[in-house]
Amino acid sequence: MDSAVHRLETVSLRKEYPGTLALDDVSVSFTGGKIHALIGKNGAGKSTLVKLLAGAIQPTRGSILVNGEEVRLRSPRDALRRGIITVHQELSLVPELSVAENVLLGRLPRKPWLGVSIIDWRTVFDRAKDILTNLGIDIDVRLKAGRLGVAQQQVVEIAKAMSYNPSVLILDEPTSALAQHETERLFELLRTLAARGVVLLYITHRLQELQRIADTVTVLRNGSLVGVVDIAEASTARIVQMMFGEILQRTKPAGLVAREEPFMEVRKLSKRNAFRNIHFTVRRGEILGIAGLLGSGRTELLRALFGADPPDEGEILIEGTAVRPSSPMEMKRLGVALTPENRKEQGLVLPLSTRLNVCLSSLDRITTGGFLTRARERAVVEKSIRDLDIAVANAEAPVASLSGGNQQKVVVGKWLNIEPRLVLFDEPTRGIDLQAKQQMFQIIWDMSARGIGSIVVSSELEELLDVCHRILIMRQGEIVGEVRPSDISLDQLFAACMEEQA
Amino acid sequence: MIASPKLRSLLSEGILEIILVLFCIFLSFSAPGFLTAGNLLNVLRNVSMQGVIAFGMTMVIISGEIDLSVGSAVAFAGCLTAFITQTLAGDTFGLPLHVAIPIAICATLTVGFFVGTFTGIMRTKFQVPSFITTLALMTGLSGAAELITNGFPLTPFPSWYNFIGGGYLFGIPFPALIFLLVFATLQFLMNYTSFGRSVYAVGGNAEAARLSGIDVNRVKRLVLGTTALLAALSGIMQSSEIMSGTATTAKGWELDIIAAVIIGGTSLMGGVGRIWGTMIGVVFLGVIMNGMTLLNVSEYWQHVVRGALILVAVLLNLLQKGKSQR
Amino acid sequence: MIASPKLRSLLSEGILEIILVLFCIFLSFSAPGFLTAGNLLNVLRNVSMQGVIAFGMTMVIISGEIDLSVGSAVAFAGCLTAFITQTLAGDTFGLPLHVAIPIAICATLTVGFFVGTFTGIMRTKFQVPSFITTLALMTGLSGAAELITNGFPLTPFPSWYNFIGGGYLFGIPFPALIFLLVFATLQFLMNYTSFGRSVYAVGGNAEAARLSGIDVNRVKRLVLGTTALLAALSGIMQSSEIMSGTATTAKGWELDIIAAVIIGGTSLMGGVGRIWGTMIGVVFLGVIMNGMTLLNVSEYWQHVVRGALILVAVLLNLLQKGKSQR
Amino acid sequence: TKKDEQAKKRIAGIMFQEDQFFRLVLFGMRDAANKYGVELLEANSAGKPDKEVQLINTYIANRVDAIVISPLSAKASVSALTRARESGITIVTYNTTIEGDVPVSYVESDQVDLGASTGRAARAYVEKKLGGKAKVAVIAVQSQVPEQSAMRVGGFKSEITKLPGVKIVAEQDAWLAEQAVKKVGDILTANRDVNIVWAANEGGTVGAVMAVKNAGKAGRVVVFGTDNSEQLANFLLDDDQVLQAVTGQSPFEIGSMALEAAVKVLNGEPVEKKVSLPGVLMTREKPEEVRQFKDRLKELSK
Numbered sequence A: 001m002d003s004a005v006h007r008l009e010t011v012s013l014r015k016e017y018p019g020t021l022a023l024d025d026v027s028v029s030f031t032g033g034k035i036h037a038l039i040g041k042n043g044a045g046k047s048t049l050v051k052l053l054a055g056a057i058q059p060t061r062g063s064i065l066v067n068g069e070e071v072r073l074r075s076p077r078d079a080l081r082r083g084i085i086t087v088h089q090e091l092s093l094v095p096e097l098s099v100a101e102n103v104l105l106g107r108l109p110r111k112p113w114l115g116v117s118i119i120d121w122r123t124v125f126d127r128a129k130d131i132l133t134n135l136g137i138d139i140d141v142r143l144k145a146g147r148l149g150v151a152q153q154q155v156v157e158i159a160k161a162m163s164y165n166p167s168v169l170i171l172d173e174p175t176s177a178l179a180q181h182e183t184e185r186l187f188e189l190l191r192t193l194a195a196r197g198v199v200l201l202y203i204t205h206r207l208q209e210l211q212r213i214a215d216t217v218t219v220l221r222n223g224s225l226v227g228v229v230d231i232a233e234a235s236t237a238r239i240v241q242m243m244f245g246e247i248l249q250r251t252k253p254a255g256l257v258a259r260e261e262p263f264m265e266v267r268k269l270s271k272r273n274a275f276r277n278i279h280f281t282v283r284r285g286e287i288l289g290i291a292g293l294l295g296s297g298r299t300e301l302l303r304a305l306f307g308a309d310p311p312d313e314g315e316i317l318i319e320g321t322a323v324r325p326s327s328p329m330e331m332k333r334l335g336v337a338l339t340p341e342n343r344k345e346q347g348l349v350l351p352l353s354t355r356l357n358v359c360l361s362s363l364d365r366i367t368t369g370g371f372l373t374r375a376r377e378r379a380v381v382e383k384s385i386r387d388l389d390i391a392v393a394n395a396e397a398p399v400a401s402l403s404g405g406n407q408q409k410v411v412v413g414k415w416l417n418i419e420p421r422l423v424l425f426d427e428p429t430r431g432i433d434l435q436a437k438q439q440m441f442q443i444i445w446d447m448s449a450r451g452i453g454s455i456v457v458s459s460e461l462e463e464l465l466d467v468c469h470r471i472l473i474m475r476q477g478e479i480v481g482e483v484r485p486s487d488i489s490l491d492q493l494f495a496a497c498m499e500e501q502a
Numbered sequence B, C: 001m002i003a004s005p006k007l008r009s010l011l012s013e014g015i016l017e018i019i020l021v022l023f024c025i026f027l028s029f030s031a032p033g034f035l036t037a038g039n040l041l042n043v044l045r046n047v048s049m050q051g052v053i054a055f056g057m058t059m060v061i062i063s064g065e066i067d068l069s070v071g072s073a074v075a076f077a078g079c080l081t082a083f084i085t086q087t088l089a090g091d092t093f094g095l096p097l098h099v100a101i102p103i104a105i106c107a108t109l110t111v112g113f114f115v116g117t118f119t120g121i122m123r124t125k126f127q128v129p130s131f132i133t134t135l136a137l138m139t140g141l142s143g144a145a146e147l148i149t150n151g152f153p154l155t156p157f158p159s160w161y162n163f164i165g166g167g168y169l170f171g172i173p174f175p176a177l178i179f180l181l182v183f184a185t186l187q188f189l190m191n192y193t194s195f196g197r198s199v200y201a202v203g204g205n206a207e208a209a210r211l212s213g214i215d216v217n218r219v220k221r222l223v224l225g226t227t228a229l230l231a232a233l234s235g236i237m238q239s240s241e242i243m244s245g246t247a248t249t250a251k252g253w254e255l256d257i258i259a260a261v262i263i264g265g266t267s268l269m270g271g272v273g274r275i276w277g278t279m280i281g282v283v284f285l286g287v288i289m290n291g292m293t294l295l296n297v298s299e300y301w302q303h304v305v306r307g308a309l310i311l312v313a314v315l316l317n318l319l320q321k322g323k324s325q326r
Numbered sequence D: 001t002k003k004d005e006q007a008k009k010r011i012a013g014i015m016f017q018e019d020q021f022f023r024l025v026l027f028g029m030r031d032a033a034n035k036y037g038v039e040l041l042e043a044n045s046a047g048k049p050d051k052e053v054q055l056i057n058t059y060i061a062n063r064v065d066a067i068v069i070s071p072l073s074a075k076a077s078v079s080a081l082t083r084a085r086e087s088g089i090t091i092v093t094y095n096t097t098i099e100g101d102v103p104v105s106y107v108e109s110d111q112v113d114l115g116a117s118t119g120r121a122a123r124a125y126v127e128k129k130l131g132g133k134a135k136v137a138v139i140a141v142q143s144q145v146p147e148q149s150a151m152r153v154g155g156f157k158s159e160i161t162k163l164p165g166v167k168i169v170a171e172q173d174a175w176l177a178e179q180a181v182k183k184v185g186d187i188l189t190a191n192r193d194v195n196i197v198w199a200a201n202e203g204g205t206v207g208a209v210m211a212v213k214n215a216g217k218a219g220r221v222v223v224f225g226t227d228n229s230e231q232l233a234n235f236l237l238d239d240d241q242v243l244q245a246v247t248g249q250s251p252f253e254i255g256s257m258a259l260e261a262a263v264k265v266l267n268g269e270p271v272e273k274k275v276s277l278p279g280v281l282m283t284r285e286k287p288e289e290v291r292q293f294k295d296r297l298k299e300l301s302k
């Protein structure tokens, strides 16, 4: 009975925000048994559609049909009850509760006790453990969810969704923080579900994934449906055309080489439970990639370099002078910037406007003696919005109202404003579209040409190959190798990250 | 390697308990009559009225809300019980007291629950912060208490009514028993029911809770309703203890109660807290008060000492917690 | 299509102002003497002492903290000023009053600032929530005020001292001028300096602010220090108004002040708020109070009416905001 | 000797406010405690009935010999004190008392007379200076101590309204100077013809005087008040003509007599069931008395 084929449709579905038409009368139909990719540039309205289907927001007008029957989803409860399960783009775990409780939130197993029904804690942990193990995930279910990294949180959310036994499963950029290995595992599971007749809706900005996973591709642009194509007809060029119209493909300029002088030298840096004995040098203008699997310690390393979490031992030299990075403030003064991986928790001040967020790191650039000048501020904000093509209806509205990808651009953009000398990028392209990615790369290259170096951490290895001068390979907290993009293929790099320790 | 983190975690989990015990040991030696069964039961009785509310407040704070109206609610509930009793037993209705009083109690508890639900509805329907609604209720209820009593204590109660707030059962003060009962109930509720877990989820991340299908609004309403109900209960106990409905009573309780909750380790940010911790916080404040009275500390020094002790307790607790996390 | 959202946003941004104006119009017709220059200046004078603190409190709340000690700090500052004056002008030192008083004022302001900084350090160094530190200070400072005055009002002040809290400059009450000056300063600080920006960022997301290279700890210390300084200033104004240092004064101000801040649209969650909004909130509460006195509303009804009006103002504000967002 | 120590009686003295009046009561108690060689346990219920009950409970558990208390309420404080009485503790009340015959002795100043005495002074003023006509504002303290407030207000009103030309145009509540200065300020702007303000306690009187001064109405509006203090005495000596008269109590005497009564009962000596101390009227007509009062106060508060 579980293998009945389901169907999900929308009819003239519309969502307006003040000043923004997020979704413009979209009528589309998704059938079960297939994996439907939903794509579009940042701010196209994908997440808006997802939230409407999940009952998280209410449409301005239009209707949703499940198996031909019109449904009104007044709250996420309604959607869940109908088997519509969603993994949202923004992580939504309760940080203070255990992983197990998060997985089973809202449906904790109970047992009778003295005539009342009480929570069966043993079953809670056992069942959660089972769910995670079945998906090949090894996470201590008693850990607080807040202690997990972004990738692990994303995995937990996916596991949670899977365990509902959904008839419609919607995944809003589930792989944005996942590396290849986890992504493969996820694809297998999706195919199993599809075979059971589940409607699968899959959002991604990684176009190379489409061929491997999607059956159909639905493209949104500016809130309207551009079209639905079968994967067989969907060449990357065609999809890009549908998403953006014309787009400029950029590649690393041929003559881009790093300078000779070292900028930052890292010696024997260690931090308990995170990384050991890290040793490397970044030269001025050099673009250094760090490749590694989920949990290999890259985020911790970048945070240590930036002074956000000071390392236990080792030293860092900047232009030959030893520094003890004790606070981000100090590193900022030395010209080091960090764009964190978790935009909501670490990157943005959500209640504040885009304008204020963009200027947050560069307050001293827009002030004289501590006093602000609106004119200088405006110039900075306008430049950022232009350079990164941030889609924002109103720079005064809270940054929370931006689409996920545009928020990410703000996180990166605010650091480019300080005219840094070395930028540490932690998953900078998480959730941003192809075009914006290209723009960001261009900025990294331009900076390099001016002698500004970068350290780029990305789980998308091909990105590292495209962008970097040099790539360090990190495994279980140690640097185990160093390669040049020209000397290695994607598969080889992936294998190098995976390789078991001897 | 196994024992050490365990010990450390015991120390960090139990640091408040340890502080409390050390403080009690200190008092046993320095304060005459502290370590007698009579006095300890007396401490329990003294904390019971604020205590029953503190457990509710713990839920409220965990759920990410606050209730500033509890003090006024206590006064109002006491006055309302007295007022209803007086009215029903008065000439117009002429009910006997043993009928009038139970009716008055039930009515007061019901009104209490609805006052809290009102705060909840303002919060969930109209996004009025509970801080504001309960601040308004704080002055509103105290005005209402003054209006129904006309400013003078109402004393319609027969002497047996004193049992609720002043009586003994099995040698234990009856209000202390109520206090322990409320503690056990909420301890159970928060740890073994899905409602309790929803409270944590709602306070920890309301949006995540909502997306997981939890009825966030209902949880908030119930939590606020329950706490106001407990404040009404406390008001009834209080009116029985002082045998009158008095409008000026329980002023400033809200801050004492919130202090007890926070001393017990509950975070004002929501999502984090334990009923047991509140128990420790309540007893801690009760012991400070009792100890200073026994030691005959002068009123002015009492203020200073009380402030310092609250700070030291929270500080030690945090220092120990911080250390164990490193 | 262009005008309509503008109008709507004006209505939603200005709804509190509109409520206030409507309320004033109502009073002009119903309350004798409300709409006279004398009375309006009187309102301004009445709100000025709580008002100067409210602007500081706005910063504190925007930065994600709270200060419950301001009421006690006012009493303490008044007593300290009187105490220092008395000591310096007394037999031992024998300084003339026009020397002793300025010294006393400077010393009191300095002490005030350091008390706030202490809260800040407890917060940033030891993670003690400001709620707890300031709650401890609330009782601690009031004890300290009682100790230095020994419970008696101190009255060492010469009649010219009355100018600060009771005098007039250009026909405007001097305390009202201080109030307006503090308003203008903080309004500028919060909107046109990088410090102000940092306050918003720290309150909206402290971790993101830290990772943006903002000195979160310094911001919190400064904000708390400034507010305690303003409380000390208010205490001095107060001591001048009543011409004595009295330990029992300013009880419960903290809640009035926080209410004014929240009515003005500042969010207790931090990151959101305006100094101008607080100005409206402060004046709103002042007008309610003044109006009810003029209408000779009885004390008990005043409590009820005040609660209801606070609730209605916040509710209308939120409803209007909510509508414009949909 | 050790035996003396053991025999040393323990008496709890409970106040309900941290103000000058109770401060002086306390000094009176301490003075008497010293004299009779008993141990005095000091406590303050801070105006809270709930705290009062807790204190009494604690003293019952702690088996003190006597409690000397100013109960917060004639009715609400009965039950706890009855319990104390039943457990063998001697109860003496002062300043305020409770219904029934639990206290063996009660030392008071007549609350009605505190209002009435000033009321008579005010009436004389109105007759002499205002031709028998006046608009009066009353500042009560009912939200703090409703019963006392009602008695004082009643006493004042009963005297002043004997003049048919007197109208009470405003009745507000404020027990702290800081509150009273605002309320009276408001009243004076609203009712431009108010010429007399009377306040029911020290804070209210100070606030009223300052409000009149701040409004620049010194000479046109006069203040009568209750309680006495150094600041009020100074106001009476001030030549701005604002404060005319206050009726104060004798707190030091109340405290020492109440404690003395408790000691006597414990020693099996007879005591008066009720001692009423008259209010002390001070007026600006008799500056010498005011100065004497100041000197005495200075001495006591050392």
Ligand SMILES: Nc1ncnc2c1ncn2[C@@H]1O[C@H](COP(=O)(O)OP(=O)(O)OP(=O)(O)O)[C@@H](O)[C@H]1O
Pocket (backbone or CB within 6 Å): A017, A018, A020, A021, A022, A040, A041, A042, A043, A044, A045, A046, A047, A048, A049, A089, A391, A392, A393, A400, A401, A402, A403, A404, A405, A406, A431
């Ligand atoms: N709460 C809101 N208030 C105002 N505008 C909003 C709100 N949420 C989304 N929007 C706007 O709606 C549009 C569509 O956003 P949506 O999140 O659906 O984009 P998306 O396709 O998911 O983009 P991304 O790939 O960046 O995640 C954007 O312009 C966004 O700014």
Ligand SMILES: Nc1ncnc2c1ncn2[C@@H]1O[C@H](COP(=O)(O)OP(=O)(O)OP(=O)(O)O)[C@@H](O)[C@H]1O
Pocket (backbone or CB within 6 Å): A147, A148, A149, A150, A151, A152, A177, A273, A274, A292, A293, A294, A295, A296, A297, A298, A299, A300, A301, A341
């Ligand atoms: N707060 C924490 N408490 C406990 N363990 C942690 C914490 N943060 C990170 N870790 C662990 O430290 C290791 C390194 O994590 P880190 O986030 O640096 O890896 P990463 O390579 O950036 O991977 P990711 O893709 O997860 O970001 C992981 O095993 C992770 O589980």
Ligand SMILES: [Mg+2]
Pocket (backbone or CB within 6 Å): A046, A047, A048, A089, A172, A403, A404, A405
């Ligand atoms: Mg999106």
Ligand SMILES: [Mg+2]
Pocket (backbone or CB within 6 Å): A149, A298, A299, A300, A341, A426
């Ligand atoms: Mg990472």
